[in-house]
């Protein structure tokens with residue numbers, strides 16, 4: 509008899525887990541997936557491209573309905589899991605249904621953080637996390653609409669770009685002194701700012717938002733320095749919070765995310781967590797590659813293999829047409845590291861490779877990102893780089909030819 513395996517969350521991590529389980533342990537589990545969003549799992553990464561009008565929403569679907577059916581996965585979407593009873597091993601859904609499990613996986617992702625300031629709930633103040641958000645932002649934005657995007661990280665920049673491309677007049681507001689400070693150093697950040705401005709987006713750095721103002725809907729954004737910008741819409745992209753409340757209420761250990769060990773198991777050995785809702789060795793990842801790596805490890809474990817998850821390297825690409833930005837690992841360079849730097853402002857190219865003890869540990873690339881995958885591979889594998897160190901800043905082709 510197949511063991512009942514329930515997955516809460518029908519996002520990217522859940523889809524990858526089902527795909528891997530179908531290959532490694534077909535028939536061993538009767539899988540049921542519970543999704544709050546009212547559609548099949550889709551590629552969330554593509555939402556920026558959907559907003560920019562480069563990809564139709566229909567192309568974001570990860571797997572067609574037949575794929576799930578053929579693999580015997582029972583899908584229940586449009587109703588959230590509201591409670592988990594660990595002693596009776598039951599999940600309760602918002603529509604009143606209940607599912608029994610022998611093993612349970614939380615893959616509930618994160619939600620966008622709302623700013624805790626006055627006016628945050630006004631109509632016209634939106635977040636950027638799911639297909640419904642993209643549809644409502646796109647509906648409201650047209651040529652000449654004034655929009656303030658709060659948050660100059662990856663999502664805020666991509667939202668600002670998509671809106672500007674649709675003809676909106678966009679102001680991008682960021683609290684810090686450079687864009688994408690969690691992925692870029694000061695030099696790459698300043699080159700990025702110029703490129704974003706060249707797309708017609710006004711960028712305000714070191715600007716703290718104090719409140720959204722409006723009578724019945726947003727009319728302006730007020731900043732701590734007293735400035736006020738009139739606007740018809742605000743998009744808030746200031747960070748994410750793991751969806752861990754249901755897990756916490758069931759008695760599982762939760763810090764920022766649901767705490768898991770190297771087996772991706774929570775403090776209850778038959779309950780697991782993967783993707784953005786999981787906290788592993790104190791880290792909650794906000795990217796898809798770690799979610800995929802965790803799904804692969806968990807599928808192997810559920811198939812009976814003794815594998816472990818040791819953490820992931822963070823790596824990011826910005827999806828703004830004509831602006832090539834890549835960052836991975838220790839991009840700032842902690843004490844004890846050295847940096848190899850190449851910069852040609854005229855060409856709009858900047859590369860910084862961070863090395864420690866003869867190995868690559870981080871990189872920032874701006875302009876020329878052709879070798880990003882190679883650098884990432886060197887960081888992930890931790891191979892010794894001394895033989896190519898002299899030339900690696902000039903790219904793989906030259907470095908490998910000269911090292912041979």
Ligand SMILES: Cc1cc2nc3c(=O)[nH]c(=O)nc-3n(C[C@H](O)[C@H](O)[C@H](O)COP(=O)(O)OP(=O)(O)OC[C@H]3O[C@@H](n4cnc5c(N)ncnc54)[C@H](O)[C@@H]3O)c2cc1C
Nearest residue numbers: 517519520521543544552588589616617783784794795796
């Ligand atoms: C606009 C945008 C652009 C991005 N670009 C990139 C990028 O370029 N590169 C990158 O690596 N990452 C990117 N990301 C992040 C990436 O999408 C996430 O890291 C990835 O989706 C995480 O997968 P997940 O399965 O953990 O969470 P999700 O994909 O968010 O899936 C979680 C699902 O669980 C559901 N859920 C939550 N609670 C419940 C409940 N109680 N019951 C049932 N269902 C529930 C949610 O509704 C959601 O559908 C981007 C994200 C956004 C929003």
